Amino acid sequence: VxxxxxxxxxxxxxxxxxxxxxxxxxxxxxxxxxxxxxxxxxxxxxxxxxxxxxxxxxxxxxxAVMSEPKTPTPVPAGDTYKGWVFKWTNYIKGYQRRWFVLSNGLLSYYRTQAEMGHTCRGTINLATATITVDDACNFVISNGGAQTYHLKASCEVERQRWITALELAKAKAARMQAESGKTNKHKNTEVQSALRTLGSKVEDLSTCNDLISKHGSALQRSLSELDSLRLTGEAGDKIRQVTERATLFRITSNAMINACRDFLALAQAHSKRWQKALQAERDQRVRLEETLEQLAKQHNHLERAFRGAAQANATADNKSSAGPGKGEASDEDDDNEFFDAMEEAPEFITVPADPQFHKSESPSQELVPLKKRRTRIADKPNYSLNLWSIMKNCIGKELSKIPMPVNFNEPISMLQRLSEDLEYHELLDKASKCQSSLEQMCYVAAFSVSSYSTTVHRTGKPFNPLLGETYELDRRRESGYRSLCEQVSHHPPAAAHHAISDRGWTLRQEITVASKFRGKYLSIMPLGTIHAIFEKGNNHYTWKKVTTTVHNIIVGKLWIDQSGEIDVVNHTTGDRCHLKFAPYSYFSRDVARKVTGVVMDKDGKAHYVLSGTWDEKMEFSRVMQSSRGGENGTEGKQKTVYQTLKAREVWRRNPLPEGAESMYYFTDLALTLNEPEEGVAPTDSRRRPDQRLMEDGRWDEANSEKQRLEEKQRIARREREREAASQRTSSQSEDSAPHENYQALWFERCEDRITGEQVHIYKGGYWEAKDRGSFEGCPDIF
Incomplete structure (x- = not known):
């Protein structure tokens, strides 16, 4: 038969x-x-x-050969797979028969077939599920803990059919999920179809390979048992078991071979076609990029020409007005706001009218182009010097009192390093636009963290500024702000900094650096308060800096760490943000350089949570609900749990320029700080000769020049002490000891009304002197 x-x-x-x-x-x-x-x-x-x-x-x-009418088997119907499977319910009822339906990557079950139209008992998405086999008839499907189905088929063959269908459906669901997440789709439908077909074949191969591995292991176990048996009555049963498994293994192997042949045929048929299509797409992309670049250049040229004409017209119109008013400022503000409009899409776009409708009385006036800043400096020479031979006798001393050669410096001064705090001034620009003071606090807090990102690779020591040394950073045309620093004290070394922006914020600080060398590491403790004031809302923020530690001074590679806590306080509203810089620990499981913070109002209610790292990025999340922890016996206080919305990135570090490792790891801004510039004060750090020689790679000459400048500073200090002593003698006052009697040129010493500290605040006059081209009264320090 x-x-x-x-x-x-x-x-x-x-x-x-x-x-x-x-x-x-x-x-x-x-x-x-x-x-x-x-x-x-x-x-x-x-x-x-x-x-x-x-x-x-x-x-x-x-x-495939025969089927028992009493045992229901799964019924395939297209992409749908249905059948009865026993599902574990609980320890009382045990396994119960349920109707399972596999469709579109979802496995659902019902008590009866009639429930399919109205009541689904549960569903698992196979794209993220795991499928495991317990024994001959049992298998488990789980999606990671939330849902787990313990299933049992009526026989091993039926279980295998379900496993095969589930794994194929899982592979297909995973492919569909990956494809749905892609935003860039290929236009060539033929190539896309072929890729889907090949992908399906590859998944079939993977599935068959898994089946072969499972059956092969079972076959090996059965053969091992067969070898250990003697020729007794149970030999026949074992032989039949081995034969069944060998047959299943062989059929699966044949299926894999057929899939391999189909895959090979498809690959050979479409290989050349794909190569041609890919090359055509690459050529088209190159042409589009070139076209886009040309359009961008033309757009920039037209925009500059139009803005120049508009500025000329505005200047002509303002000449007939009563005096300088909002007209001039609005042109400048519009110029500055243009860059911000690129970051946040406006609700509407305003298009200027045709220039022919404007009266032009000075057509010869043109817009002065922005200065092109440099992008490279001379590479750092490879000079070797034993740091221990210099610092072994300086343990416990102030860093400012240690005679350090330029070999351990970087070619910028501490005043320029202080100006680098404005690397991410855009955060203050965005903060000035915030309607909510609590959201504004998030940007201010992120700004306080961003200043440390430039130090992650910067192991070089900046030059100690000479007393009376200044540094200006005029970025008003590019970024809308001006910055001025002055060294106002030598012992202890203190620098005053003042920056003001046309976009509605002011930043000022006076930093005194205390440093100690501890043998294996160097601790730098900045002392002083930083102030940020915003015109909108008159919000006044203050905070202090954390401790910087330089590790591996003696042995190993130098590396920088920041640790400590910062309290950013809004003295206008009472809002507060507590930031914690976690110190590096070898045993910690947290990410390195981690920073966390919570923004609270004056009542102590949390509104935002900040998290990130001081060298990479910061994010903030809106707090929807918080649960405060109380005393928990001997275990101390419990941690407060905040329920937050999805995190938003508030700041990310800019990438370093190409070749930064040979240029002291300077950022794009740092590369321009010591660039020579006309019109700066004679005390500006750009004019410092030893620093300029070091930047040019002439370190021996730089060391000699550094010694000359330091000796010149000592002579000037002794002269000031003699003058102070003679004044004290003439006034016949013995209550006060001799002092330097030095007064800063652009900053005046007074009491801060917020903190009560004695600080130096900018008194004005510098930028006016620069406009006049006359810096009278500047000391001769170089």
Whole structure:
């Protein structure tokens, strides 16, 4: 008797021959697999008869030969797979029969088939689920803990059919999920279709490979058991078990071979076509990039020309007005606001009218282009010097009192390093636009963190400024702000800084650096308060800097760490942000250089949570609900839990320029700080000769010049002390000791009305002197 049975998708021969034994035993039949195996070129097994009992052969080859009417089997219908499976419910009821439906990468179950129309008992997305096999009939599906199905099939073959269908559906769901997340789609539909087909074949290969591995392991275990048996009565059962597993293993291997052949054929057919299509796409992208670059240049040229004409017209109109008013300022503000409009899309766009409607009385006036800043300095020479030979006798001393050669410096002064705090001035620009003082606090706090990002690789020591040394940073045309620093004290070294922006904020600070060398590391403690004042809302913020530590002074590679706590306080509203810089710890599991903070109002209610690192980025999240922890016995206080919305990035570090490692790891801004510039004061750090020589790589000359300047400063200090002593003698006052009697030129000493500290505040006059081109009264320090 011959029966033809379809073995798809595992075998394409599609038939099995059935021969009844001579004993005519209804419970024992012989099924020869010769037609199946011979078509797959297996000469050893092509004419071998395998004895099986009828119930066993019914479950063989995924139910392909025969099926029992009493055992319901899964029913494939297109991409949908349905069938009865036993599901574990609880320890009282145990496994219960449920109707499972696999469709579109989702596995759902119901109590009965009738429930499919109205009540779903549960669903698992296979794209993120894991499928594991417990034993012959049991398997588990889990999506990571929230949902776990412990399932049991009626037989091993049925379980295998479900496993195969589930893994194929999972692979397809994962592919569809990955494709849906892509935003850039290919325009070539033919290539896209071929890629999907190949991807499907690759997933089929992966699935079949997993099946082969599972069946191969089971076969090896069975063979091992067979070898250990003696020729007893149970030998027949073991032989049949080995035969069943060998058959399943062989069918799966054939399926993998067929999938490999299909994959190879598709790859060969479409390889050349893909190469041509890819090259065409690359050529088109290059052409589009070139076109876009040309359009950008033309747009920039037209924009500059229009803005120049508009400025000329505005100047002509303002000449007829009563005096300088809001007209001049508005032109400048519009010029500055243009760059901010690129960051946040406005609700509407205003287009200027045609220039022909404006009266032009000075057509020859043109807009002066912005100065092109330099992008490179001379590479750092490779001079070796033993740091320990210099610092071994200086343990415990102030860093400012240690005679350090320029070999350990970087070619900028401390005043220029202080000006680098404005690297991310855009944060203050955005803060000045905030409607909420609490949101404004987030930007101010991020700004206080951003100033440390420039120090992560900067192990060089900046030059100690000479008394009376100044540094100006005029970025009014590019960024809308002006900055001035002056060294107002030498012992202790103190620098005053004042920056003002046309975009509504002012930044001022006086920093005194206290430093100690501890043998293995160097601690730098900035003392002083930083103030940020905003015109809008008149919000006044203050904070202090954290401690900077330079590690591996003696042995190893130098590295920088920032640690401590900062309290950013809004003295107008009472808002406060507490920031914590976690020190580096080898045993900590947290990310390195971590910074966390909480923004609270005057009542102590949390509104925002900040998190990030001081060398990379900061994010802030709106707090929706918080639960305060109380005393918990001997374990101390519990941590407060904040429920927040999705985090928003408030600041990210700019990438370093190319070749920064050979240029002292300077940022783009730092590379321009010591660039020569006309019109600066004679005391400006750009004019300092030893610093200029070092930047040019002439370190020996720089060291000699540094010694000359330091000796000149000592002579000037002794002269001031003599003058102070003579004044004290003439006034016949013995209550006060001799002092330097030095007064800063551009800053005046007074009491800060916010902190009560004695500080130096900018008194004005510098920028007016620069406009006149006359810096009278500047000391000769160089």
């Amino acid at each position: 011959q029966r033809r049975v379809s073995l798809s998708p595992f075998c394409k021969c599609g038939h099995v021959s059935r021969q009844t034994s001579s004993k005519q035993d209804d419970n024992l039949c012989f099924y020869t697999l010769a037609p199946v195996l011979s078509c797959h070129a297996n000469p050893k097994l092509s004419n071998f008869d395998f004895p099986f009992k009828v119930p066993q052969i019914c479950r063989l080859i995924l139910g």
